[in-house]
Amino acid sequence: MNQIMKISVTVNGVLYERSVEPRLLLSDFIRHELGLTGTHVGCEHGVCGACTILFDGAAVRSCLMFAVQADAHEIVTVEGLSPDPQHLDALQEAFWEAHGLQCGFCTPGFLMTLKPFLAQNPDPSDEEIREAISGNLCRCTGYEHIVDAVKLAAAKMKESSS
Amino acid sequence: MSKRYIGQRIKRNEDPALLTGQALFTDDVHLPGMLHVAFVRSDYAHGRIRSIDASYAREMPGVVAVYTAADLGAYWRPGPPLVSPPPVKGAIFNARTQVPLAKDKVRHVGEAIVMIVAESRYIAEDAVEQVFVDIEALPAVVDLEKALAPDAILIHEDLDSNLAAYIFQQKGDYESARAQADVVIKRRLYYDHGIAAAMENRGIVATWDAKTQRLTMWDTTQAPVVIRNGMAAMLGLSESQVRVIAPFIGGGFGPKIMMFYPEEVLLPWASMQLQRPIKWIEDRRENFFATTHERDQIHWAEIALTKEGRVLGFKDEFIHDTGAYDPYGLTVPINSQCTLLGCYDVPNYASEFKVVFTNKTLVTPYRGAGRQHGVFVMERMLDIAARQLGIDRAEIRRRNFIPPDKFPYNNELIYQDFVPLVYDSGNYEPALDKALEMIGYEQFISEEQPRLRAEGRHVGIGVVTYVEGTGIGPYEGARVQVESTGKVNVSTGIGTQGQGHFTSFAQVVADQLGVSPRDVHLVTGDTDQFHWGTGTFASRGAVVAGNAINAAAAAVRRKILAMASRELEAPEEDLELVDGVVRDKKNPEFAIALKDLAAKANPLRGAVRPGTEPGLEATDYFGPERGVTANGVHAMILEVDPETAMIKILKYVAVHDCGTVLNPLIVDGQVQGGIAQGIGNAFYEKIVYDDNGQLLTASFMDYLLPTSMEVPSLDIGHETTPSPLNPLGTKGTGEAGAIPVGPLFAQAVEDALAEYDLEVLEIPLSPNRLFELLQSKNKDA
Ligand code: FES
Ligand code: FES
Numbered sequence: 026m027n028q029i030m031k032i033s034v035t036v037n038g039v040l041y042e043r044s045v046e047p048r049l050l051l052s053d054f055i056r057h058e059l060g061l062t063g064t065h066v067g068c069e070h071g072v073c074g075a076c077t078i079l080f081d082g083a084a085v086r087s088c089l090m091f092a093v094q095a096d097a098h099e100i101v102t103v104e105g106l107s108p109d110p111q112h113l114d115a116l117q118e119a120f121w122e123a124h125g126l127q128c129g130f131c132t133p134g135f136l137m138t139l140k141p142f143l144a145q146n147p148d149p150s151d152e153e154i155r156e157a158i159s160g161n162l163c164r165c166t167g168y169e170h171i172v173d174a175v176k177l178a179a180a181k182m183k184e185s186s187s
Numbered sequence: 188m189s190k191r192y193i194g195q196r197i198k199r200n201e202d203p204a205l206l207t208g209q210a211l212f213t214d215d216v217h218l219p220g221m222l223h224v225a226f227v228r229s230d231y232a233h234g235r236i237r238s239i240d241a242s243y244a245r246e247m248p249g250v251v252a253v254y255t256a257a258d259l260g261a262y263w264r265p266g267p268p269l270v271s272p273p274p275v276k277g278a279i280f281n282a283r284t285q286v287p288l289a290k291d292k293v294r295h296v297g298e299a300i301v302m303i304v305a306e307s308r309y310i311a312e313d314a315v316e317q318v319f320v321d322i323e324a325l326p327a328v329v330d331l332e333k334a335l336a337p338d339a340i341l342i343h344e345d346l347d348s349n350l351a352a353y354i355f356q357q358k359g360d361y362e363s364a365r366a367q368a369d370v371v372i373k374r375r376l377y378y379d380h381g382i383a384a385a386m387e388n389r390g391i392v393a394t395w396d397a398k399t400q401r402l403t404m405w406d407t408t409q410a411p412v413v414i415r416n417g418m419a420a421m422l423g424l425s426e427s428q429v430r431v432i433a434p435f436i437g438g439g440f441g442p443k444i445m446m447f448y449p450e451e452v453l454l455p456w457a458s459m460q461l462q463r464p465i466k467w468i469e470d471r472r473e474n475f476f477a478t479t480h481e482r483d484q485i486h487w488a489e490i491a492l493t494k495e496g497r498v499l500g501f502k503d504e505f506i507h508d509t510g511a512y513d514p515y516g517l518t519v520p521i522n523s524q525c526t527l528l529g530c531y532d533v534p535n536y537a538s539e540f541k542v543v544f545t546n547k548t549l550v551t552p553y554r555g556a557g558r559q560h561g562v563f564v565m566e567r568m569l570d571i572a573a574r575q576l577g578i579d580r581a582e583i584r585r586r587n588f589i590p591p592d593k594f595p596y597n598n599e600l601i602y603q604d605f606v607p608l609v610y611d612s613g614n615y616e617p618a619l620d621k622a623l624e625m626i627g628y629e630q631f632i633s634e635e636q637p638r639l640r641a642e643g644r645h646v647g648i649g650v651v652t653y654v655e656g657t658g659i660g661p662y663e664g665a666r667v668q669v670e671s672t673g674k675v676n677v678s679t680g681i682g683t684q685g686q687g688h689f690t691s692f693a694q695v696v697a698d699q700l701g702v703s704p705r706d707v708h709l710v711t712g713d714t715d716q717f718h719w720g721t722g723t724f725a726s727r728g729a730v731v732a733g734n735a736i737n738a739a740a741a742a743v744r745r746k747i748l749a750m751a752s753r754e755l756e757a758p759e760e761d762l763e764l765v766d767g768v769v770r771d772k773k774n775p776e777f778a779i780a781l782k783d784l785a786a787k788a789n790p791l792r793g794a795v796r797p798g799t800e801p802g803l804e805a806t807d808y809f810g811p812e813r814g815v816t817a818n819g820v821h822a823m824i825l826e827v828d829p830e831t832a833m834i835k836i837l838k839y840v841a842v843h844d845c846g847t848v849l850n851p852l853i854v855d856g857q858v859q860g861g862i863a864q865g866i867g868n869a870f871y872e873k874i875v876y877d878d879n880g881q882l883l884t885a886s887f888m889d890y891l892l893p894t895s896m897e898v899p900s901l902d903i904g905h906e907t908t909p910s911p912l913n914p915l916g917t918k919g920t921g922e923a924g925a926i927p928v929g930p931l932f933a934q935a936v937e938d939a940l941a942e943y944d945l946e947v948l949e950i951p952l953s954p955n956r957l958f959e960l961l962q963s964k965n966k967d968a
Contacts, residue, residue, distance in 0.1 A: 070888070072886070130212065164863075169859050
């Protein structure tokens with residue numbers, strides 16, 4: 026158990042080489058080894074979705090993976106969505122405008138779940154949006170403003186691509 | 188002052204940091220040399236600790252310290268009682284508060300027994316497995332009614348029963364009202380309000396700096412000032428040596444209030460012992476049994492009415508579960524008792540409750556804080572009466588509303604803030620009318636429902652009302668300062684857990700000072716910035732802190748006007764504050780920027796006028812004489828599939844009145860979020876203990892929070908009856924959405940299943956439970 030493994034992971038475009046215990050969770054690696062604390066942990070048993078990241082482009086729960094499984098893979102976290110708080114991307118802007126967050130703890134997980142969803146479904150219906158976020162728990166908003174935010178984001182993205 | 192920003196749907200100042208992962212939450216605090224904590228917790232609900240063997244754990248590499256109750260020495264003492272019982276004649280209250288680590292007995296599953304401190308959380312959890320606690324199991328007290336049986340085993344052996352408290356309150360004379368009644372209806376009702384389940388678990392980081400002799404603590408608390416003062420007293424430090432920071436908090440909803448949780452008390456102490464920073468972050472499993480719950484009450488209710496449906500009197504007896512300890516006093520059951528009468532003018536009321544100790548997690552307020560239980564009882568009894576008397580459900584409510592000319596309305600009962608509950612203002616019929624119109628009540632009942640029923644569908648409608656006593660004292664305060672950059676700094680003592688304080692409070696300041704809300708920077712929950720206040724609870728932020736900030740900003744405004752009048756040589760009445768400048772209304776070119784005034788107010792050389800205070804700064808406070816009462820009406824249409832007992836909400840309407848609204852976008856969010864929690868409470872979430880006091884629902888696989896599939900799109904309507912009790916006219920709104928959803932479900936389900944003649948006298952329901960109720964009806968038939 027105490028053996029240490031070397032891994033190299035690309036996170037938000039930066040290559041990190043680290044030595045880790047095989048049992049280290051990927052969520053803990055991202056948060057505590059790399060200091061990227063925007064990825065949150067709400068349950069550590071795969072239900073809440075707060076820890077969602079992009080793993081080779083797909084939304085996955087980082088609390089259900091070990092850091093060693095990320096060796097030679099590419100990760101994007103919420104910190105990778107925009108360069109700084111003054112320059113939000115269309116999805117973040119839409120969450121801001123539609124009041125899609127209250128305490129904001131669940132928000133990074135929602136954003137990371139929605140990134141690939143919107144890429145594949147540029148014009149989603151309410152039903153599709155609700156389904157897409159049904160694996161992410163939010164205790165504050167009651168989801169309605171999140172659904173509004175996703176619709177707004179889709180509209181913004183369409184506008185900027187046309 | 189102009190109302191340019193108050194009332195606007197302004198997007199929030201705090202969001203960019205949250206949306207980019209830059210906002211600091213407690214678990215994001217990382218300090219060099221930081222140690223990590225894990226706890227050995229009781230597997231037994233009730234038992235006597237025979238021995239603790241931590242010798243293996245102490246020897247493990249990476250383990251720095253292991254503490255049992257004995258190792259705490261004189262620091263071991265039960266937590267402070269937080270809320271004293273209300274001054275009601277004949278009240279009984281036995282205070283038994285939680286302990287930092289269990290010493291002789293364990294009283295609920297999950298009670299902390301041993302604290303392990305290690306170089307990493309992984310090592311600390313390894314060490315937890317190596318501690319052997321020998322416990323002699325005792326029978327567990329789980330059932331509320333059996334808790335008071337003469338042969339019940341005692342949870343606190345120095346008491347002669349498991350009774351924690353008893354209160355009787357009344358107004359008028361129920362028995363004589365009963366004697367005049369045409370009908371008297373009695374029922375036993377059960378209401379269980381589960382757990383807050385904030386997405387962020389609790390956490391604490393503490394660090395003692397020997398060089399500056401100061402303790403700093405990041406804490407997921409709703410009441411940082413109270414924690415600072417309490418920790419200073421416990422640790423023998425002066426208050427100025429302790430800084431408590433409540434950073435961004437991932438949802439509060441009640442249980443993160445000033446609990447002096449065992450972990451909260453232990454971490455700072457251990458940091459001083461070990462002279463190193465130290466962190467503990469609760470995991471979700473711990474959150475289920477170590478963070479407080481709200482849970483259940485059993486009511487025996489009796490309503491006396493005329494045949495026209497006028498309520499002459501109401502009598503209620505109930506049992507309330509407080510869990511293993513009762514540090515939070517009687518807030519929850521008092522709220523149930525006082526909120527039961529709701530929007531109704533009930534002349535005679537007699538209510539008594541018993542609070543019992545059980546071998547379960549402690550009970551403290553969770554969003555609604557006992558109000559749900561009371562509202563459920565009254566609303567259900569009205570429904571049953573309406574059915575029995577053949578009166579429409581909305582109509583029976585209307586007939587009993589407190590008329591608008593009866594405000595302020597004295598309910599004569601002592602409320603949680605220790606003064607008689609007086610409703611400050613209200614106008615209930617317009618809210619009901621609006622809700623009925625929005626849901627299409629008449630049309631649904633006369634056309635749609637018969638048509639759908641003919642198609643074999645089971646659709647029902649419900650309509651319920653509630654009041655919420657909000658915004659109670661004692662007080663909050665704030666300091667407002669215009670910087671020489673022209674930006675405005677505001678600090679206040681309450682914590683913030685997502686309510687948008689950074690924005691709605693900025694709007695208040697912006698209107699007073701004529702600046703943009705984006706230029707108002709708010710600090711909440713850092714005791715080094717502001718160290719007076721009590722906390723964020725009881726829907727009081729916008730009322731009490733909001734008005735304190737308004738008062739402080741108004742004081743700064745007066746300073747600005749006085750100074751600008753001298754500078755511009757114009758009378759104050761001729762001046763206005765707009766877009767960051769003070770100018771002459773008639774000659775707008777006569778102007779001076781706030782930043783220049785601020786710089787002049789803090790001169791570096793020369794003399795100042797006698798008595799001058801430096802800067803454009805003021806501190807002020809707001810302490811209401813009593814709380815303010817918000818109200819609302821919810822209505823819903825839902826469909827039930829009697830085969831599977833699954834439900835689908837077809838339409839949901841909420842009309843509420845929280846006085847002046849600072850930011851409707853934020854208020855809508857609060858109402859929507861509250862309703863989502865209410866829906867969870869009504870149909871999905873249930874805390875289940877078995878007969879041994881084992882918690883069977885300690886994960887999100889077992890305790891079902893509503894997702895985007897269960898919470899429908901909601902229609903929200905606003906009424907505005909400003910409170911006369913505070914200058915802004917605000918009433919609290921944080922808890923409102925969550926309060927009436929249980930009885931609304933019960934009513935709509937009964938209506939949808941009219942042919943089964945169900946009476947739903949319990950919440951939560953679930954598909955399973957509803958199926959059982961239907962089965963029992965099938966059997967009767
Ligand atoms: S923390 Fe990973 S799903 Fe909840
Ligand atoms: S905004 Fe608080 S959990 Fe979603």
